[in-house]
Amino acid sequence: MKERCVSFVKGVVFAAASMALYALALWLLISLLLLVISMEEGTGGLTDYAFSLTQSMILLSQGIGFQTSVITLSVIPLTLTLLMVWLLASIARKRHLSWAAYFGGLITWMSLNMAFTFHISVGLLDNIGIVAVKTGFVFTVAFVLGAFPVSESWQRIKAFVSQHVSPELRRALSLGVALGLTLLGIYVLLACIDAVVWIVYGADAVSKIFELDAMGVGSRIMTSVCSLAWLPNLCIWSLSWMFGSGFRIGELAHFTMWIGQSTDLPGVPLFGIFPQAIGNDGLRSFLLSLPLIVSLVCALAFMLSPTGFAIRAPRAGDDRATVVRDIIMFAYPLGSFCISGALVALGSSCMFALSNGALGAHRLAHVGVDVVASTRAVGHPTIVGLFGTWAAVIVADAAWYGLRLCWSHLRPAKNSQSTGNTADRQPRGVASTPIVADHATTTTKEEQDDINEQAD
Secondary structure (H helix, E strand, O other): OHHHHHHHHHHHHHHHHHHHHHHHHHHHHHHHHHHHHHHHHOOOOHHHHHHHHHHHHHHHOOOOOEEOOOOEEOOOOHHHHHHHHHHHHHHHHHHOOOHHHHHHHHHHHHHHHHHHOOOOOOEEOOOHHHHHHHHHHHHHHHHHHHHHHHOHHHHHHHHHHHHHOOHHHHHHHHHHHHHHHHHHHHHHHHHHHHHHHHHHHOHHHHHHHHHHOOOOHHHHHHHHHHHHHHHHHHHHHHHHHHOOOOEEEOOOEEEOOOOEEEOOOOOOHHHHHOOOOOOOHHHHHHHHOHHHHHHHHHHHHHHHOOOOOOOOOOOOOOOHHHHHHHHHOOHHHHHHHHHHHHHHHHHHHHHHHHHOEOOOOOOOOOEEOOHHHHHHHHHHHHHHHHHHHHHHHHHHHHHHHHHHHHHHHHHHHHHHHHHHHHHHHHHHHHHHHHHHHHHHHHHHHHHHHHHHHHHO
């Protein structure tokens, strides 16, 4: 009981310290931004809003939007969210916190976030109950990612699985998860590369927006730095655009590879990097086929590589039990590909949903992607590539096994034909042996007659 109380207190300290570190870093950044703007504009008092804006951004990074008389904002700054989760997970992993610490930290974290709602100068889009649920979910995800892999519960689960699950099935499960995460990682990497291309090509448009807004050098730098908070959102929108779905900025703009139209967009510098339509049909087809190509290559590597399933065609000399076992082995990559496809579909849909939000109440009420269409654009070619590779490997192995089997049946026929020719030539050789024997016998009788005559 005493140990649980100590762990509970550790959880309280863990949550409070993590919130203090995160809030302090965010407050310093926002204060610097407001200070630079106030110095360039020649106005004072902007830094007084730093603490309230810090509270708003802490809540926004956990999915709680806010509104003022000028703006409604619910697009989650995913960079801040990832930093928050990373901070909580790192401390939880380093301290090896128990589940008792989790409950203490959860109560503290939710209480601190709910306290922010009573001392904030903007209106929140969620009530206090939803605030508690969302902040508690973020804390739970971060704690599980950090503390669970090094906990005793995970070790017991691993021991149970190793005792009751066959090695082949464990390998199939692990490879399925690894393949799904690999595909998602490659897709995100391609989206980041595409976002960098957007930034390079849209640099001139962003500079024009800076000039139209009459922003100084310091404001431009700080605005660009703060825009990095929404960089993961931009990469996710880029992923949807690159694979054929596209994204919208409310009712004001719609961007796909075929169209890039906008009307009366707000003067936000980040909007200047949005892409134009692609006029090259070959490049457009290549981008659309990227998920199919990536899934084909990755699935083939996982099926044939020694560190993967190491699928090989049966040999012609194998017995029937061995051939049946090799055929059954194809079921394991099939199950792994099912896990991979489900993981890609689920992971991409979660990313697309988290990247969406609102920048207003009317024409900008929905900013982001169509979750269903974007998930279909990513998941459908991925699943086709995975199962197409599986079927192609089966056909190729069956054809190779058939060729080997035919060759093994043809070789004995040639050998028997060679043996028959040798047998036809054998009687002449056999007939010569008695002749030699008879000659030897005759020579011996003549010698005996000579011996007898001499004796007479």
